Amino acid sequence: MTMNRRAFLGTSAALTAALGTPMIARAQATPRVVVVGGGSGGATAARYIARDSAGAIDVTLIEPQRVYHTCYFGNLYLGGFFDYDDLGHSYDGLAANYGINVVHDWAVGVDRDAKTVSLASGASVPYDRLVLSPGIDFVDGSVQGWSVSAQGRMPHAYKGGTQVELLRAQIAAMPQGGTFAMVAPPNPYRCPPGPYERISMVAHYLRENNPTAKILLVDPKESFSKQGLFEDGWNRHYSGMVTRIGPDMGGNAIEVDPAAMTVTIDGVVEKVDVCNVIPGQRAGQIAFAAGITDGNWAPVSAYDMSSKVDPNITVLGDAAAQGAMPKSGFSANSQAKVAANAIVAALTGSRAFPARYSNTCWSLLDTDDGIKVGATYEASDTGIVSIDSFVSQIGETADVRAATYRESLDWYRAITSDMFV
Amino acid sequence: MRSARALISALVLAASAATSSPLLAEGDPAQGEALYRPCRACHMLGDGAVHRVGPHLNGIIDRVIGAVPGYDFSDDLANAGAEGRVWDADALDRFLAAPRDYFPRTRMVFRGIRDEQDRLDLIAYMLAEGGRSDSAVMDAANIAIDPEIAAILAIAGDVPYGEYLSSECTACHRDSGGSDIPTIKGLAPSAFIAGMVDYRNGTREHQVMNTVARRLGDEELAALAAYFARTE
Structure with a gap:
């Protein structure tokens, strides 16, 4: 018995030496990673996996849009600080520079047993590891009277692209002295300071173009991200323009009528000129199709962002229930790098390093008045936990605020390079 | 000549x-x-x-x-x-x-x-x-080197670890540099470590960099310095 085994091991070792490259010789094919969703999580993951594996992994990115428009900085476009075209990014670099197979199609289903993703076109794409980074969808019935079919009248503008253009056009068409209303979302949602930066940017636009207009912010939440900083900014820059209706005043008991363009707050009907409805949110549809969700989101391990339901699936960004990180593009980009390292290590035997995450969210209040909040994070058995944090302070000098804004512009160019170049 | x-x-x-x-x-x-x-x-x-x-x-x-x-x-x-x-x-x-x-x-x-x-x-x-x-x-x-910096410079940096750690940096630092956020590519280890030590102990103030630096130990700084010195 012992002899046989030793003889067998000896033969095997000789065979290995003769072949020289046992892994490749033995493998049926190059391992395949399929990434669904080409935003901050998916594009970053595809780029890092392809780059770090240097051809040892076959990477396919499935994304319906040919040009990706970032959701972040969409508010700066509304305020007139950023050109719409500058929000758009092509996938050409990922294909040309890293050999990523970019497929412009909708992923509509996942067969976890067969390990395939089905596409709207009818094709089926096999994977060894699947990365889902689908962003958000909206919770049906979250705002009474609103559904996705009403997004032409009352845009959400909470996914990048045409919805943001539509909202900008509606704001520009407001009558002098008209009312812009926003229905803010309940927690948790994408980009915690986003709705409030949007209020700041709309106020900026209106102050310059429609100074007698009013802003009505209807909010189901008691408090929100960087609240003191935002309210201080609104008082300093847009005094008297912004009215926030919190839950104590009925902000959690509202109904909208897209046909009549009204918002009913605690039974009182308000006629408005523009109504930006940002509904409650959940993971993108493909996470539900894959059967890896619990409630509205897909739970993941904090150590490598792998699904708690299926270890062959990784979930990144807004769609993941991971713990303490806010749902942001920065977070998704950070998570993607941890996941890419884990996936490349698992498929090629390269070194795996401990998970480490970070996030910063910049917001613009008015010209050269930027603020930020951020934290560093690590993995734990109970989820991602924050280990250190910072936030801008009320009363900072104009120089500090201007530097914070310039820093956000640098960050935008850096993260989009980190995703696409 | x-x-x-x-x-x-x-x-x-x-x-x-x-x-x-x-x-x-x-x-x-x-x-x-x-x-x-x-x-x-x-x-x-x-x-x-x-x-x-x-x-x-x-x-x-x-x-x-x-x-x-x-x-x-x-x-x-x-x-x-x-x-x-x-x-x-x-x-x-x-x-x-x-x-x-x-x-x-x-x-x-x-x-x-x-x-x-x-x-x-x-x-x-x-x-x-x-x-x-x-x-x-x-x-x-x-012209002497600060002892804290010298100690980190003496560590042989783990380049693959440094490359992994650098992915936190590249979210904000572009190769070509920005108007306020500089490039770190090709930075001499002495300059990189001196800067990060100053951020870590707070003698140089920047909210993001202080927070990033506070969780970087000497091994991590040496790894990052070794990696960035090799990039061009």
């Missing part, structure tokens, strides 16, 4: 600058002291000054550009020095007005000082505190 010519022109320029710098007389060092405060984050000046993120500025007036020993200068500054150019008051004034207009590839992250009198005051302060290039504070004994 080329270096001899460079040396001669350096001497000539240094001599002429030293004898005829009307600009130097127009600054008020007392006013310049406050203006120097932001510079202090990167540049030491006065007794005991050593290189930190930026080179020490003792004897900066009339010093050959990009040539002080022990500091890895950008090509623009090193080339200027090789051509024999010196930091006379006029060169400093133009550089401080718009660093990247004067030396496009400088690694110095500073937007510049618009007001001419402010620039002259700052130059006067640097002259008062750090003297001219031939003064006593320019003693080579002063």
Whole structure:
């Protein structure tokens, strides 16, 4: 018995030496990673996996849009600080520079047993590891009277692209002295300071173009991200323009009528000129199709962002229930790098390093008045936990605020390079 | 031949600058002291000054550009020095007005000082505190490495670990650099570590960088420094 085994091991070792490259010789094919969703999580993951594996992994990115428009900085476009075209990014670099197979199609289903993703076109794409980074969808019935079919009248503008253009056009068409209303979302949602930066940017636009207009912010939440900083900014820059209706005043008991363009707050009907409805949110549809969700989101391990339901699936960004990180593009980009390292290590035997995450969210209040909040994070058995944090302070000098804004512009160019170049 | 010519022109320029710098007389060092405060984050000046993120500025007036020993200068500054150019008051004034207009590839992250009198005051302060290039504070004994930085420099950095850690940096730092966020690519380990140590212990203030640096141990800094030194 012992002899046989030793003889067998000896033969095997000789065979290995003769072949020289046992892994490749033995493998049926190059391992395949399929990434669904080409935003901050998916594009970053595809780029890092392809780059770090240097051809040892076959990477396919499935994304319906040919040009990706970032959701972040969409508010700066509304305020007139950023050109719409500058929000758009092509996938050409990922294909040309890293050999990523970019497929412009909708992923509509996942067969976890067969390990395939089905596409709207009818094709089926096999994977060894699947990365889902689908962003958000909206919770049906979250705002009474609103559904996705009403997004032409009352845009959400909470996914990048045409919805943001539509909202900008509606704001520009407001009558002098008209009312812009926003229905803010309940927690948790994408980009915690986003709705409030949007209020700041709309106020900026209106102050310059429609100074007698009013802003009505209807909010189901008691408090929100960087609240003191935002309210201080609104008082300093847009005094008297912004009215926030919190839950104590009925902000959690509202109904909208897209046909009549009204918002009913605690039974009182308000006629408005523009109504930006940002509904409650959940993971993108493909996470539900894959059967890896619990409630509205897909739970993941904090150590490598792998699904708690299926270890062959990784979930990144807004769609993941991971713990303490806010749902942001920065977070998704950070998570993607941890996941890419884990996936490349698992498929090629390269070194795996401990998970480490970070996030910063910049917001613009008015010209050269930027603020930020951020934290560093690590993995734990109970989820991602924050280990250190910072936030801008009320009363900072104009120089500090201007530097914070310039820093956000640098960050935008850096993260989009980190995703696409 | 080329270096001899460079040396001669350096001497000539240094001599002429030293004898005829009307600009130097127009600054008020007392006013310049406050203006120097932001510079202090990167540049030491006065007794005991050593290189930190930026080179020490003792004897900066009339010093050959990009040539002080022990500091890895950008090509623009090193080339200027090789051509024999010196930091006379006029060169400093133009550089401080718009660093990247004067030396496009400088690694110095500073937007510049618009007001001419402010620039002259700052130059006067640097002259008062750090003297001219031939003064006593320019003693080579002063060019020592901070022991905390030396300890990290002595660690053999784990380059693959550094590459992984660097992915946190690239969310904000582009290869080509931004208007405020500099590139870290190709940075000399001594400059990288000096900067990160200053962020880690809070002597250099920046909310994001202080938070990032606080969780980086010496092993991590050495790994990052080793990785960035290899990038180009």
